[in-house]
Every structure is written in structure tokens, then in C-alpha cells.
Amino acid sequence: MAAEEGTHDSGSYVVHHLTNLKLDLQTMTLNEHATGFWVLNIDSVVFSVVLGALFLFLFLRVAARANSGVPTGVENFVEMCVEFVSNQVKEVFPGAGSLVAPLGITVFIWVLLMNIMDIFPVDWFPYIGEHVFGLSHLRVVPSTDVNITFGMSISIFVLMYIFSFVYKGPIGLGKEFLTHPFYIHAHGPAALVNIPLMAVNVVLRLVEDLAKPVSLALRLFGNLFAGELIFVLIAVFSSNAFNHGVAGFIGFGLFGGLIQFLWAAFHLLVIPLQAFVFMVLTIVYLASAAQSHGEDH
Numbered sequence: 001m002a003a004e005e006g007t008h009d010s011g012s013y014v015v016h017h018l019t020n021l022k023l024d025l026q027t028m029t030l031n032e033h034a035t036g037f038w039v040l041n042i043d044s045v046v047f048s049v050v051l052g053a054l055f056l057f058l059f060l061r062v063a064a065r066a067n068s069g070v071p072t073g074v075e076n077f078v079e080m081c082v083e084f085v086s087n088q089v090k091e092v093f094p095g096a097g098s099l100v101a102p103l104g105i106t107v108f109i110w111v112l113l114m115n116i117m118d119i120f121p122v123d124w125f126p127y128i129g130e131h132v133f134g135l136s137h138l139r140v141v142p143s144t145d146v147n148i149t150f151g152m153s154i155s156i157f158v159l160m161y162i163f164s165f166v167y168k169g170p171i172g173l174g175k176e177f178l179t180h181p182f183y184i185h186a187h188g189p190a191a192l193v194n195i196p197l198m199a200v201n202v203v204l205r206l207v208e209d210l211a212k213p214v215s216l217a218l219r220l221f222g223n224l225f226a227g228e229l230i231f232v233l234i235a236v237f238s239s240n241a242f243n244h245g246v247a248g249f250i251g252f253g254l255f256g257g258l259i260q261f262l263w264a265a266f267h268l269l270v271i272p273l274q275a276f277v278f279m280v281l282t283i284v285y286l287a288s289a290a291q292s293h294g295e296d297h
């Protein structure tokens with residue numbers, strides 16, 4: 001990877017590559033300094049939508065050609081992913097409805113495609129964006145944007161409550177909020193002790209539920225952001241080869257290339273692993289939401 005900017009100011013190069021292209025919705029202009037609620041990281045949104053559309057196109061195309069002859073490499077990959085995720089759903093959520101397996105497949109493939117964008121050299125897309133489209137910044141890995149990861153995890157959070165409501169009903173869900181984990185068997189005036197315990201139960205339940213989307217989002221974001229940052233730092237290191245003559249070029253270039261290769265090889269394991277973890281935890285959280293945690297009192 002080239003890092004020509006890094007030969008002049010390594011700090012600026014790193015900041016530039018870790019800054020999103022921002023769209024100010026109030027003025028509908030691109031503004032790299034815009035802050036606040038009405039600001040979109042438009043590069044993250046666009047690449048998320050494009051990768052989602054690519055996922056739909058591939059799977060719909062494979063579905064349309066499922067019985068048309070010998071499967072191709074892409075069709076084999078899609079069938080393998082569908083079977084893999086379906087088996088995970090059967091193991092983790094045996095009583096799952098027809099929605100859970102497609103949701104798991106969507107989550108797994110979409111996050112996988114987002115993560116794969118981290119394999120492209122860090123200068124390619126920003127260079128194209130700047131010199132072809134005149135964009136000041138461009139980040140192409142949506143899962144390195146905490147807004148994207150939180151958007152997905154909040155959607156899972158909402159589905160958790162929908163599943164709880166569907167599987168347990170309003171009475172069952174309310175009872176679980178009020179009587180789990182603490183419940184005291186008491187009657188008459190002694191039953192008043194349950195009231196403060198109910199308040200404690202509600203607080204504990206909310207903390208437990210809120211921790212799930214937060215950990216889900218930050219785990220994916222943290223791993224991919226760290227990977228992207230290390231790729232950028234390796235590019236800065238390699239760029240020093242241009243400042244130290246022939247010996248420096250050979251030394252920095254070879255060593256930087258070796259580090260780049262080793263980190264890319266390791267990152268190839270991280271990319272599908274993080275997609276798998278996000279998918280499995282999604283299924284686990286939905287299964288937990290559908291399962292009754294309390295006893296009939």
C-alpha cells in the first residue's frame with residue numbers, strides 16, 4: 001500500500017484515513033467538520049447499502065438458478081452459508097419461527113461483506129474518491145463506524161422485545177420484568193416487600209437487556225476499527241522506505257511488506273469470526289427473549 005501523504009505528515013495521514021465523509025442534513029452539503037445529530041457518515045451508509053444490495057443480488061440470483069443444473073462456485077458458497085446458519089439456528093433456537101434463519105443469514109453475510117472491505121489496501125478507495133469524485137475523505141469499511149454497528153445492534157434489541165411479546169404475551173412479559181430474578185412468596189401485608197423488589201427487578205432487567213446491544217456493537221466495531229488502524233499504521237511505516245535511500249527502501253519495504261502480509265493473514269481469520277460471533281449472539285439473544293426465565297408463582 002502506498003502512503004505518500006505519510007512521508008510529509010504521518011499524523012495527518014492517519015487522521016485522514018480514519019475520518020468519515022460527512023453529510024450535513026440541515027444544509028445537504030458535505031462538511032468534514034460537521035458534528036451533531038443531523039450529520040450522516042455518508043460513506044458508511046452508501047457502502048452498507050451497496051453491500052446489502054450485492055448480498056440480495058447474489059442470493060436472489062442463486063435462488064432463481066437453484067434447479068438449473070450443476071451449481072457454480074458462488075452457488076456452492078451460498079448453499080454452504082445457508083446450511084451453516086440454519087444448523088446454528090437449530091442448535092441454539094430449536095423452536096425458532098421461519099424468520100430467524102433468514103435473519104441469521106442476512107446478519108452473517110452482510111457483516112461478512114462489510115468486514116471484507118478491510119482487506120483492500122487503505123489508499124485505493126480514498127485515492128479514487130479524491131481524484132475521480134473530488135471527495136475529501138472516504139472510509140469503505142462500514143463496520144469500523146460505530147454508528148453502523150449500533151444501528152444493527154439496536155435493531156436486534158428491538159427484535160428481542162418483539163420476540164418476548166410474541167412468545168410470552170403482554171402478561172408474561174410484564175410478569176417476567178417484575179418477578180425475575182427476585183421473587184418472595186408472601187401474602188397479606190408481608191406481600192408489600194415485593195414492591196421494592198419489583199423495582200429492583202425492572203432496573204436489573206433493563207441493565208441486562210441494554211448491555212446486549214452495547215456489547216454486540218462495540219465488539220464488532222472495536223475489532224474492525226483496530227484492524228483498520230493497524231493497516232494504516234503499516235502503510236505509514238512502509239512509506240518511510242521512500243525517505244532513506246536504497247537501503248531504507250529495501251529494508252522498510254521488505255519489513256513493511258512482511259508485516260502487511262502477516263497482519264492480512266491474521267485479519268482473514270478475524271473477518272469471518274466477527275461475522276460469525278455477531279450472527280450467533282443475535283440468535284442467542286432472540287432465543288433468550290423467547291424463552292421464559294421465570295417460574296409460575
